[in-house]
Amino acid sequence: MKKLINHPQNVPAEFLAGLALAHADILKVCLDPVYVVRVDAPVPGKTGIVSGGGSGHEPMHVGYVGKGMLDAACPGQVFTSPTPDQIEAATRAVNGGAGVLHIVKNYTGDIMNFEMAAELCQERGIEVRAVVINDDVAVEDSLYTAGRRGVGVTVFAEKLCGAAAQRGYDLARVEALCRKVNGNGRSMGMALTSCTVPAAGKPTFELGEDEMEMGIGIHGEPGRERMPLLPAAELTARMAATILADLPFRGGDEVIAMVNGMGGTPLMELYLVYGELERILRGLRIRVARRLVGNYITSLEMAGCSITLLKADDEMRALWDDPVLTPGLQWGI
Amino acid sequence: MAVGKPEVLKWLEVLQQVYAENRQWLTELDSAIGDADHGINMDRGFTAVKAELAAHPPSEIRSVFQSVATALIRHVGGAAGPLYGTFFLRAAAACPRKTEIEAADVVALFQAGIKGIEQRGKAVGGDKTMLDALLPALDAMRKGLENGCSLAAILDAGAVAAHAGMLATVAMQAHKGRASYMGARSIGHQDPGATSSYLLLKAAADTWRS
Ligand SMILES: Nc1ncnc2c1ncn2[C@@H]1O[C@H](COP(=O)(O)OP(=O)(O)OP(=O)(O)O)[C@@H](O)[C@H]1O
Numbered sequence: 231m232k233k234l235i236n237h238p239q240n241v242p243a244e245f246l247a248g249l250a251l252a253h254a255d256i257l258k259v260c261l262d263p264v265y266v267v268r269v270d271a272p273v274p275g276k277t278g279i280v281s282g283g284g285s286g287h288e289p290m291h292v293g294y295v296g297k298g299m300l301d302a303a304c305p306g307q308v309f310t311s312p313t314p315d316q317i318e319a320a321t322r323a324v325n326g327g328a329g330v331l332h333i334v335k336n337y338t339g340d341i342m343n344f345e346m347a348a349e350l351c352q353e354r355g356i357e358v359r360a361v362v363i364n365d366d367v368a369v370e371d372s373l374y375t376a377g378r379r380g381v382g383v384t385v386f387a388e389k390l391c392g393a394a395a396q397r398g399y400d401l402a403r404v405e406a407l408c409r410k411v412n413g414n415g416r417s418m419g420m421a422l423t424s425c426t427v428p429a430a431g432k433p434t435f436e437l438g439e440d441e442m443e444m445g446i447g448i449h450g451e452p453g454r455e456r457m458p459l460l461p462a463a464e465l466t467a468r469m470a471a472t473i474l475a476d477l478p479f480r481g482g483d484e485v486i487a488m489v490n491g492m493g494g495t496p497l498m499e500l501y502l503v504y505g506e507l508e509r510i511l512r513g514l515r516i517r518v519a520r521r522l523v524g525n526y527i528t529s530l531e532m533a534g535c536s537i538t539l540l541k542a543d544d545e546m547r548a549l550w551d552d553p554v555l556t557p558g559l560q561w562g563i
Numbered sequence: 564m565a566v567g568k569p570e571v572l573k574w575l576e577v578l579q580q581v582y583a584e585n586r587q588w589l590t591e592l593d594s595a596i597g598d599a600d601h602g603i604n605m606d607r608g609f610t611a612v613k614a615e616l617a618a619h620p621p622s623e624i625r626s627v628f629q630s631v632a633t634a635l636i637r638h639v640g641g642a643a644g645p646l647y648g649t650f651f652l653r654a655a656a657a658c659p660r661k662t663e664i665e666a667a668d669v670v671a672l673f674q675a676g677i678k679g680i681e682q683r684g685k686a687v688g689g690d691k692t693m694l695d696a697l698l699p700a701l702d703a704m705r706k707g708l709e710n711g712c713s714l715a716a717i718l719d720a721g722a723v724a725a726h727a728g729m730l731a732t733v734a735m736q737a738h739k740g741r742a743s744y745m746g747a748r749s750i751g752h753q754d755p756g757a758t759s760s761y762l763l764l765k766a767a768a769d770t771w772r773s
C-alpha cells in the first residue's frame with residue numbers, strides 16, 4: 231500500500247482536521263461524535279439537510295457542506311456508514327426549527343444507522359424525513375437484492391435540495407423534490423482498477439491488465455460483470471444505453487449529466503468520455519442542459535468512471551443554477 | 564453452572580481478543596463479497612467495548628449488555644454496528660436483574676437478541692447473513708434446554724450449529740446486504756457476518772463451560 235498517510239487508523243480524523251483548516255470560512259468539524267457542519271448552522275426557519283456515509287468518496291459528502299447544499303455531513307470510517315449518534319448530533323445542530331431531511335444512500339448499513347438516528351431525533355421532538363437514493367442501474371432491483379445502490383444522483387439531490395431549502399422550501403416540499411430527483415435520475419459505473427482501503431492495506435479485488443469491471447458501486451466492491459477492456463467510445467455507449475433504457479430517457483428530454491471520476495482517472499480521460507456521451511445524447515435528441523465533469527463521488531484511488539443522467543424540468547434547472555458555496559461545488563457566489 | 568458478571572465480562576474480553584485475531588480473516592471474507600471492512604469493524608467495535616467497560620464498570624449483568632450495545636452502536640457503523648448493537652440492547656432488556664443467570668436466562672437472552680437482529684435487518688434464514696449462523700444456533704440451544712442439558716452442553720450445541728450454519732452460507736446466494744449486489748457471484752463464498760456470529764457463540768461456549 232502506497233498512500234499519503236501517517237497511520238491507517240487515523241486517516242478519517244486527520245483528513246477532517248485538514249478539511250477544517252482549509253475551509254474554515256465555510257464549515258467546521260465537530261468531534262465526539264464526528265460531523266461536519268456549516269459555520270452558520272442552525273439557520274433559523276430553514277429546512278435542514280443532512281447526509282452522510284462512509285469516508286473515501288470525497289468530495290462527497292463532507293465536501294458538499296456549505297451554503298446552498300448540505301447543512302451537515304456525517305463521515306463514517308472509510309467505506310463504512312456513520313453511526314446513529316453522529317447523525318443525531320448533526321441533525322440537532324442544524325435544526326432551525328423547520329425539521330431536517332436525511333438524504334440516505336441505499337446501503338444496508340446506511341439505512342439502519344440513519345433509521346436508528348431518526349428514532350433518536352423523533353424522541354427529542356425533531357421532525358425528520360428520510361429519502362433513500364437508489365439510482366444505480368447496474369443492480370437488479372428485486373426482492374432478492376438489497377435494492378439498487380445510491381450513487382451519482384446523490385450529488386444532484388444534495389445540490390438541488392440544498393438550493394430548495396435555501397430558497398425557503400418547507401420540509402415536505404424538499405422531501406418531495408428529493409423523491410422527484412431520485413425518481414428521474416439513473417447512474418452506472420465501471421472500474422479499471424480496484425482500490426485499497428487504508429485499514430485493509432491491500433486492494434479489494436484484482437483486475438487483469440486487459441480487464442475492466444462493469445457495474446461497480448463506490449466501495450471497491452466487485453461489479454456486475456468482468457469483461458475485456460473496451461475502447462472509450464464503446465464502453466460509454468454501453469453504459470449510456472443501459473442508463474437510457476432504464477428510465478427511459480426519450481428524444482426531446484433535457485438532462486443534467488455527470489461524468490464522474492472514481493478518483494484515479496485523469497480529467498483528460500473524463501472529458502474524452504464526456505465527449506462520447508454528449509455525442510450519443512445529441513444523436514438521440516436529448517439535450518444536456520447542465521453538466522459536471524470531474525471527481526464528485528469517488529472510490530479512493532480507483533480508476534474508472536460513472537455516468538449519471540437526471541431528466542430535468544424547469545424547477546430542477548433553476549435550482550441547479552442557484553448559488554452554492556462548498557469545498558466541492560461552488561458557483562454564483 | 565450459572566453465569567455471573569465476572570463470566571460475562573470474561574466473555575467480552577475473549578471476544579475482543581477473538582475479533583482482533585480474526586480481523587484479517589473476516590476482512591478477507593468481506594472483500595470477496597462485500598467491501599473489505601467487516602473484520603476492521605468488529606475489531607474496532609470490541610476494542611471500544613473493552614475501553615467502555617474499563618472506563619465505566621457496570622454494576623450488574625444487564626448494564627454490561629447495555630454498555631456493550633452503546634459502544635457497538637457508536638463505534639462500528641456499517642451493517643454490523645446496528646445489528647450487533649441491537650442484539651445486545653435486546654439481550655439487556657431480556658436480562659433478569661439477578662447476580663447470576665441460569666441456562667434458561669441465557670437462552671432467553673440469545674433469543675431476544677437474535678429476534679432484534681431479525682427486526683432491524685429484515686432478513687430471513689437463507690439470505691446469507693449472520694442469521695444463518697444465529698438461527699440454527701438458537702434452535703439447537705432451545706432443544707438443549709428442553710432436554711435438560713447443562714449450560715455448557717447447550718452452548719456447545721449452539722456453537723456447533725452456528726459452525727454448520729456458517730459453512731452452509733458458502734452455497735447460498737445473498738439476498739440481503741452488500742453481497743446481494745453480486746447476485747449469483749456471491750455463491751461460493753462464506754458470509755463474513757455469519758462467521759463473526761459463529762465466533763461470538765464459540766467464545767461463549769469456551770468461556771462459560773466450567
Ligand atoms: N439485513 C441484514 N440482516 C442481517 N445481517 C445482515 C444484513 N445485511 C448484512 N448483514 C450481515 O452484515 C455483514 C456485513 O457487515 P459489515 O460490517 O461488513 O457491514 P457493511 O455491509 O459493509 O456495512 P457498510 O455498507 O456500511 O459498509 C454481512 O456479512 C451479513 O452477515
Ligand SMILES: [Mg+2]
Nearest residue numbers: 597598600601
Ligand atoms: Mg462490509
